[in-house]
Amino acid sequence: MNWGVLIAVLIYEVVSIVGIGAFMAYKNRKKGGEESGSFAFAGGGLPASLVGITLALTLLGSAHNWGTCQNAASMGVIAAWFGIACVIMMVVITQITGPWIRRTGAKTIGDFLNKVFGKVPGTMISCVNAALSIAMVCLEVETIAITLSFLTGWSYMISAIVGGILAMLYVLLAGMKEIAWLNLLNAILMYAALIVVFICLCFKLPGGWDQVEATMTASADTSWMTSIFGNKALIIGFAIPSALGATMFHGMAQTGYQPVATAKNNHEVKKSLWFAGPINGLFCIIPALIGVAAFSILAYRNAGSMMMTPAMLLELLPKPVIALLAAGFLGVDLSSFAVMALAPATLISHDMYTLYKPKATEKQKSTLSRVIIVIIGVISIAICNFQPAVVDMVNWCFSFGIPVFIMGVIGLWWKRSAKASVITFIATWIVVCIWSTFGLQNALGWANFHVNYISLIVAVIVGMITTAAL
Numbered sequence: 001m002n003w004g005v006l007i008a009v010l011i012y013e014v015v016s017i018v019g020i021g022a023f024m025a026y027k028n029r030k031k032g033g034e035e036s037g038s039f040a041f042a043g044g045g046l047p048a049s050l051v052g053i054t055l056a057l058t059l060l061g062s063a064h065n066w067g068t069c070q071n072a073a074s075m076g077v078i079a080a081w082f083g084i085a086c087v088i089m090m091v092v093i094t095q096i097t098g099p100w101i102r103r104t105g106a107k108t109i110g111d112f113l114n115k116v117f118g119k120v121p122g123t124m125i126s127c128v129n130a131a132l133s134i135a136m137v138c139l140e141v142e143t144i145a146i147t148l149s150f151l152t153g154w155s156y157m158i159s160a161i162v163g164g165i166l167a168m169l170y171v172l173l174a175g176m177k178e179i180a181w182l183n184l185l186n187a188i189l190m191y192a193a194l195i196v197v198f199i200c201l202c203f204k205l206p207g208g209w210d211q212v213e214a215t216m217t218a219s220a221d222t223s224w225m226t227s228i229f230g231n232k233a234l235i236i237g238f239a240i241p242s243a244l245g246a247t248m249f250h251g252m253a254q255t256g257y258q259p260v261a262t263a264k265n266n267h268e269v270k271k272s273l274w275f276a277g278p279i280n281g282l283f284c285i286i287p288a289l290i291g292v293a294a295f296s297i298l299a300y301r302n303a304g305s306m307m308m309t310p311a312m313l314l315e316l317l318p319k320p321v322i323a324l325l326a327a328g329f330l331g332v333d334l335s336s337f338a339v340m341a342l343a344p345a346t347l348i349s350h351d352m353y354t355l356y357k358p359k360a361t362e363k364q365k366s367t368l369s370r371v372i373i374v375i376i377g378v379i380s381i382a383i384c385n386f387q388p389a390v391v392d393m394v395n396w397c398f399s400f401g402i403p404v405f406i407m408g409v410i411g412l413w414w415k416r417s418a419k420a421s422v423i424t425f426i427a428t429w430i431v432v433c434i435w436s437t438f439g440l441q442n443a444l445g446w447a448n449f450h451v452n453y454i455s456l457i458v459a460v461i462v463g464m465i466t467t468a469a470l
Contacts, residue, residue, distance in 0.1 A: 004319060004323075005151055005319050005320075005322050005323040005326065006151050006152055008323045008327075009151065009323055009326045009327045009330065012327050013166050013327065013330060013331075013334070014166070014169075016182060016185060017166065017169045017170055017173075017178075017182065017334075018169065018173070020178055020181050020182050020185070021169065021170075021172075021173030021178040021182075022173060024173070024177040024178045024181065025173050025178070027177070039175030039176065039362075039365075039366035039369060039370075040107075040175060040176060040258075040342065040345075040346045040349075040350070040365070040366065040369060041107065041176060041258075041261050041262050042175070042176035042177045042180060042262040043177075043262075044261070044262060044263070044264065045262075045264055046176075046177075046180055046262045046263055046264065046268070047263075047264065047268055048263070048268040048269075048271035048272040048274075048275065049184075049272075049275055050180040050181070050183075050184065050262075051180075051259055051260065051262060051263045051268060051269060051272040051275075051276075052094075052271075052272030052273065052274065052275025052276040052279070053180070053183050053184050053187050053275050053276070053279060054176070054179060054180045054183045054259040054262070054335075054339070055090065055093065055094070055256070055259040055260065055272060055275075055276040055280075056090070056183075056187070056275065056276040056277075056279035056280040057183040057186065057187060057279070057280075057331075057332065057335035057336065058179075058183075058255060058256075058258070058259055058335065058336060058338075058339035058340070059086060059089065059090075059246075059250055059255065059256065059280060059336070060083075060086075060279070060280045060283055060332055060335075060336065061139075061140050061143070061332055061333050061335070061336025061337070061340075063082055063139070063394045064082065064083055064280075064283050064284050064287065064332065065143065065283075065287055065329050065332055065333070066143045066146050066147070066287075066306065066309070066310075066329070067082075067139075067143065067394070068080065068082060068083065068284045068287040068288050068291060069287050069288075069290055069291035069294070069306075069309035070291065070305045070306045070309070071288075071291065072225075072287070072288045072289075072290075072291025072292045072295065073291050073292075073294065073295040073301075073305040073308060073309070074305060075225070075230060075234050075238065076216075076222070076224065076225025076226060076227070076230055076288075076292055077225065077226060077227060077228050077230070077288050077289065077292055078225075078227070078228060078229060078230030078231075078234050078235075078238065078239060078288075079284065079287075079288040079291065080228065080284040080285045080287075080288035080289075081228075081238065081239040081242060081243075081284075082242050082246075082284055083280065083281055083282065083283050083284025083285065084281055084284065085239065085242045085243035085246055085247075086246055086280045086281055087277050087280070087281035088243050088246075088247050089243075089246045089247040089250050089251065089256070090273055090276040090277045090280060090281070091273060091277065092247050092251040093250060093251055093256045093257075093260060093276075094260070094269055094270055094272050094273040094276060095270055095273060096251070097251045097252055097256075097257075097405075097408070098256070098257060098260035098266075098269050099266045099269055099270065100412060101252075101257055101260070102260065102261070102263075102266055102269065103266070104116075107261055107346075107350060108126065108254055108257070108346060108347055108350050108351050109125060109126070109129055109252060109253060109254045109257055109347070109404075110122045110123060110125055110126030110129070110254075110347055110350075110351035111350070111351060112257075112408075113125050113404075113408070113411075113421075114351075116408065116411040116412065116416060117407070117411055117416060117417075117418045117421045118418040120418055120422060121407075121418055121421040121422055121425070122351070123351065123352070123355070124422065124425060125404055125425070126347045126348075126351040126352060127347075127352070128400060128425075128429075129253055129254050129343075129344070129347060129401075129404075130254075130343075130344035130347045130348055131344075132249075132253075132397045132400055132401070133253070133254065133255055133340050133341075133343045133344040133347075134341075134344050134376055134379065134380070135393070135397055136255075136336075136340050136393075136394060136397055137337055137340045137341050137344075137376055137377075137380045138379070138380045138383055138384055139384075139393055139394065140167070140333050140334075140336045140337040140340060140380070141160055141163060141164055141167065141337065141377075141380040141381055141384040142160075142384040143329075143333050144159070144160070144163030144164070144166075144167060144330060144333045144334065144337065145157075145159040145160035145163050145384055146159070146306065146307075146310065147159075147163070147326055147329050147330050147333065148162055148163050148326075148330075149310075150310035150313075150314060150326065151322070151326050156384070157381075160380075160381045160384045161381055163330070163333075163334075164377050164378075164380060164381040165377075166330070166334060167333075167334050167337040167338065167341075167377060168341075168373060168374060168377045170182060170334045170335070170337065170338040171337075171338035171339075171341060171342050171373060172370055172373060172374070175342065175366070175369075176258070176259075176262050176339075176342070179335065179338045179339060179342070180262070182331075182334075182335065182338075183335050185331075186328070186331030186332065186334075186335055187279055189324075189327060189328050189331055190283070190328035190329070190331055190332050191279075191283075191328075192324070192328070193324045193325045193327065193328030193329070194283075194286040194287075194325075194328065195286075196321055196324055196325075197286070197290070197313070197317065197321060197324075197325050198286050198289070198290075200316075200317055200318070200321050201290070201293060201316065201317075204316040204317065205293055205316065206297065209289075209293070211296075212292065212293045212296045213226055215296040215297075216292065216295075216296055225292060225295075226292065233448050236448050236450075237448035237449075237450055238450075240450075241395065241450035241451075241452035241453060242395060242452075244398075244402070244452045244453075244456060245395050245398030245399060245401075245402065245452040245455075246398060247405075248398070248401055248402045248404075248405035248406070248456075249397070249398040249399075249400070249401030249402065249404075249405070250401070251405050252401065252404050252405045252408045253343075253401050253404070254343035254344070254346060254347050255339060255340055255343045258339055258342060258343050258346065259339065260272075283332075287309075290309055290312075290313070291309050293312065294308045294309040294311070294312040294313075295308065297312065300312045313325065337377075337380075341373045341376045341377065342369065342373065344372070344376065345368075345369040345370075345372040345373050345376070346369060348368070348369075348372055349365040349366075349368040349369045349372065350365060353365065353368055395450070395451070395452065396436060396451060398452060399432045399436075399451045399452050399454075399455040400429060400432060400455070402428070402452060402455040402456050402459050403424050403425050403428040403429070403455065403458075403459035403463065404425070406424070406456070406459040406460055406463050407420075407421045407424055407425070407459070407463050410463055410464070410467055414467065415467050415468070416467075417466065417467050417470040419466070419470050420463065420466035420467040420469075420470045421463075423462065423466045424459055424462045424463040424466060427458060427462045428455055428458045428459045428462065431454060431455070431458045432451055432454065432455050432458075435451055435454045436451045
């Protein structure tokens, strides 16, 4: 066990989280406590820089670091397209859907859909959006556990418990303001870590990066893995649906809107793209290269697609670099956990709890949000060892948000029908489940026809027909 590395990483995480969290909580109390909505929405006063960085790191987590390394072991450098595709998502959130939703005065996606379609569709989406966010929180705990296991040799479960406690502290003390300032610190750290790791591997990889390329191009089965464009099947079956799913899901989901709701005004939201786009979009490139490097060395393949990259890094890198990388990767996953846990907690406390208690105060909502975050954290720890491949799971979750995006656009720019929206949501979700669960995709021989395509086609057709008819 690398005790020195572990202690250094844990000291950084605990001191930064508790220090910044306690200071932000103190600032919140001085400004009137949590009645101003400071816990969930930072009082609506953040500048473009903090909004952009928070948005970038909220949607930059398990699928971008260890998930991209895992994907690169099977599809090569094109795995970086998951991050590149997220630039499109950032454009849509900051320039289109975020400002639209803010103009309605909505604080949550459920509230927005209440205003557009009525209470039934809004409540339905609040419930489903909360469930999907919780599913993605479980993925964040999985990769947090991988990082700690990578450092310590602990079992997944022990690593998940320790990581889960850190993750809950990331948000519990002061909410969005705590997350925003921690994200600023971790954004600097994570890029410094990746750059240092890449430079170190130039000297530590057997034969260097030239040998990685030579090994991969020596066989026709792997030669395409060194190209950022991969092959035609991966462009159709991975790159395009990743862009579609990420853009449409987060473009009209609480996970994408929560950071936007913290901004001073829409001008700050639009400026935040200059921070969110580059920080999120460029991140996957180095993890994809590192994943291919691990795959190119036969000795590490036996560890499996998820663990071969940690195994290589642990053996090749000096301990200070391992500490830097672990702290950076933990920061990424902790930041994603924080907002992805806060998003369903906000939906439950602001959209569902108020059905039972319409006059609930902001303090009561904040208290309930904290309780829900703890519950989500405990559930995530309990089931984090039973997850499928990270990027596959994320893309599957995205398919459930596509009909929400389609109906949101229809409702804003064409006609509105509560019945049409409910029919479209349910019909699309049923088709998504059948397509991805019962083997229909393989039975038809359409292995590259991603579930996100099916979701988009059904949502557009059913949404337009039912809206026109009803």
